[in-house]
Amino acid sequence: MQLPPPRQWEPLSFVPILAGLCWLLPDAGGGWLLWALPPGVLLLSCGTALLLFPGDPRISAYMALAGFLGVLFFLPAWIAGGFWPALLALAGSAASFMAAGRAALTREPQGLEVPAPERGPRMDLKVGMDEAVLGYFVGGARMPAGEQALQVCRQAEQMLAAIRQRGLDRDPAALHPEPPAPARAYIQKARHRGQDHEVLRFDSGFVPDAGLPGAAAWNAHERNRECHVRLLRHPGPPRPWLLCIHGYRMGTPWLDFSLFSPRWLHHRLGFNLILPVLPLHGPRRIAARSGDHYLDGDPLDLVHAQSQALWDLRRSLAWLRQNEGRARVGVMGYSLGGYNAALLASYERELDFTLAVIPVTDFASALMRFVPPGHLRYYREHGLDEQRYRDILQVVSPLARAPLLPRERLHLVAAAADRIVLPDHPQRLARHWGVPVTWYQGSHLSIRYEREPGLVLRHAAAAAGWPLA
16 A cells, blocks of 8 residues: 655645635625625635645545536526626635545545556546545544433444354344245336336345344334335247346436446346335435435444345345346446345346446445544444444355356456455455456546446456347
């Protein structure tokens, strides 16, 4: 690991400081101020924080988000306060967005086995997109506070004790029995932006382990009890199925079909597609946003979320095999879906291949990286540090068990400049699987525009003997 040399001052901090002043200083009336305050205050605050307290990953995330807001607010600000002040604020916001990408990338340690990210405006833009989404994720995350924070620490101790007492830390498979195919399932036709597909619904049947804290509360999420699976299948002779696992806060047709393009995967390559919706996402959400309470809120809920995700994915496969005979299935997952694709490879041996793209592999480090310092100190004082959280999550980790597939069926694609899933995550999975990583010069969110995932998918399918249209 190569660490960048430390700096007392960050020169890039003056970009958001000046941009914030461009929003806040013009005397253009109350209408202007209404649109100027959110990006202006946030840009000025982030610039000052970057100048005085460099190194906190939340700063560049909020800075990119503020720059993005400034670009969005250009048109109403123009109407409210005039063209030239709005244009100057727009330029400052765009520059701050790019500077956030540059600052985040230059301060990140470089892995010895990871190709060095290319430098330039194009990469700054890609990384800026990651940082803006991180700002949205971190800013919108709910953190346990007060008595609830103390309860989380106590339940963490109880959960780890229960895991060790039952030997689940040595054999997580005891927590994950194989689910049966659903006894009843319902299929209805649907259409989204001209794409016909089917929606399969059935009872999840998942029951959280009563011996683990939080099981009763998890079981009370009624909307989460029904599985939703989207199907795209060709008429005629059997074709191979690609199981597509979406990422965090996805699970809706417009997002999932933009990531797993039916035009390419279904029509051009000729695959049948099966797209399960992960717990708490899409139509299974239990709060305002898709994915709420999966990675935010009570951190121990992640054990139940991942246990149910594995159960539901295997139950979807059981339905497929029951209704499609000896269906040939490959798996492809992005980000959180990559985590679940890797986890599935440790429990399902009848898969033609598994392709994990930009996969997170260690939620303890990924989530603790953005926990506010006050929460971190409190958690550590009460026994819940990063290692203890990692020990708890070991029961749902793809690194806890050897994959059931041979190496030639395991594939990894990752981004050299990923800011949401740092390159260390796919590296850990690569070492666990004993396979190389296919790297691309981009970020987490630039994945839709990169060639490598498609090339590796075609290679995996061809190696499995799938006919390619």
